[in-house]
Amino acid sequence: xxxxxxxxxxxxxxxxxxxxxxxxxxxxxxxxxxxxxxxxxxxxxxxxxxxxxxxxxxxxxxxxxxxxxxxxxxxxxxxxxxxx
Numbered sequence: 578x579x580x581x582x583x584x585x586x587x588x589x590x591x592x593x594x595x596x597x598x599x600x601x602x603x604x605x606x607x608x609x610x611x612x613x614x615x616x617x618x619x620x621x622x623x624x625x626x627x628x629x630x631x632x633x634x635x636x637x638x639x640x641x642x643x644x645x646x647x648x649x650x651x652x653x654x655x656x657x658x659x660x661x
Contacts, residue, residue, distance in 0.1 A: 584645075596609060596620065601622060607631075611641070631646065
């Protein structure tokens, strides 16, 4: 993980702990448990249509910590259009 990664906001509800969308802050992207771990996981927000690549690791208070991975700049030119 790079030094520019940002920790994401989690919301604790009676139904569980959820990772919230970093853009619109309305979309619940993923439900977390004590044992949730992931690297390079892509989360999609249905509200704002934003994709976020996250890393989920060990946290302090029994819940995991969630970081947004640093995004690379989009490619410009023909390489960007080759996949579409």
